[in-house]
Amino acid sequence: MFENLSERLERSFKILKGQGKITEINVAESLKDVRRALIEADVNYKVAKTFIDDVKVKAVGTEVLTAVNPSQMIVKIVHDELAALMGGKAVEINLKDSPSIILVAGLQGSGKTTFSGKLANMLKKKGRGVMLIAGDIYRPAAIDQLKILGEQIGVEVYSEPENKNAVQLVENGIKYAKSKGTNTIIVDTAGRLAIDEQMMQEITAIKRAISPSETLFVVDSMTGQDAVNTAKEFNDKLDFDGVVLTKLDGDTRGGAAISIRAVVNKPLKFVSNGEKMEALDVFHPERMADRILG
Ligand code: GDP
Numbered sequence: 489m490f491e492n493l494s495e496r497l498e499r500s501f502k503i504l505k506g507q508g509k510i511t512e513i514n515v516a517e518s519l520k521d522v523r524r525a526l527i528e529a530d531v532n533y534k535v536a537k538t539f540i541d542d543v544k545v546k547a548v549g550t551e552v553l554t555a556v557n558p559s560q561m562i563v564k565i566v567h568d569e570l571a572a573l574m575g576g577k578a579v580e581i582n583l584k585d586s587p588s589i590i591l592v593a594g595l596q597g598s599g600k601t602t603f604s605g606k607l608a609n610m611l612k613k614k615g616r617g618v619m620l621i622a623g624d625i626y627r628p629a630a631i632d633q634l635k636i637l638g639e640q641i642g643v644e645v646y647s648e649p650e651n652k653n654a655v656q657l658v659e660n661g662i663k664y665a666k667s668k669g670t671n672t673i674i675v676d677t678a679g680r681l682a683i684d685e686q687m688m689q690e691i692t693a694i695k696r697a698i699s700p701s702e703t704l705f706v707v708d709s710m711t712g713q714d715a716v717n718t719a720k721e722f723n724d725k726l727d728f729d730g731v732v733l734t735k736l737d738g739d740t741r742g743g744a745a746i747s748i749r750a751v752v753n754k755p756l757k758f759v760s761n762g763e764k765m766e767a768l769d770v771f772h773p774e775r776m777a778d779r780i781l782g
Contacts, residue, residue: 563781590674604676620645625652675694710740741782
């Protein structure tokens, strides 16, 4: 779907070979190409522009060693700057032993419930005692879905299908989990098709009541520019700690990762790559830069 940006860059910088130094004129044209490719990969227009300006400053004046291919050098600068823009290195989630409460939020269909199951699975494999709480009081199907996942991975799911008070339900679940000696509690919450005031009030009330050690915002990478707007609205209300980017097994380039990081300034922590419980990775900026460059 996308032309390989690395190759495109190398092609446009070939003329630089043997010229000694990279000049402003050399880079301007080719970096336009990079900007276009970033926007095609769903990177926000303004973010792409700032990025290109930064790369230009880094690239202009760089000595082109005769032994080194200058196009590869620019590709490396672009790659390293992309990774830096996404935080540079992987950021772990905050875990405690007393116990750790992880709140999972996002729009309906973003992949919240699937992610909650995957995270439970990952942490259980690391030897933690995990319990899931089904906090969606609106959709009985969401409770069933989490229960099925819980059975698959051998993690207990707390639910109260009759309770219509989400805050109370989650508090009850935490009390229950603590009574069982669980040290990791993952709270899956209700999502909506679009952000609405009631939903935001509910999730902020839950957060206030339970003081989670980690609040994660789950977003579908296929939603492109909308992902950034949604992230911003959730962050304004919820002040989350990290972002989970889902459905990266699709044909999206993942440029939303760059825009989200730049706009909300919160680290991306996980990427979800499929429907299987094992399809979850810690977010690595370097790997994402590789993916965006193609
Ligand atoms: P929720 O409404 O936010 O809880 O979203 P769900 O967890 O129910 O996910 C919505 C749909 O997306 C389901 O059909 C999931 O199987 C699917 N899904 C979730 N995560 C991924 C992913 O990483 N890759 C793919 N391909 N599908 C996913």
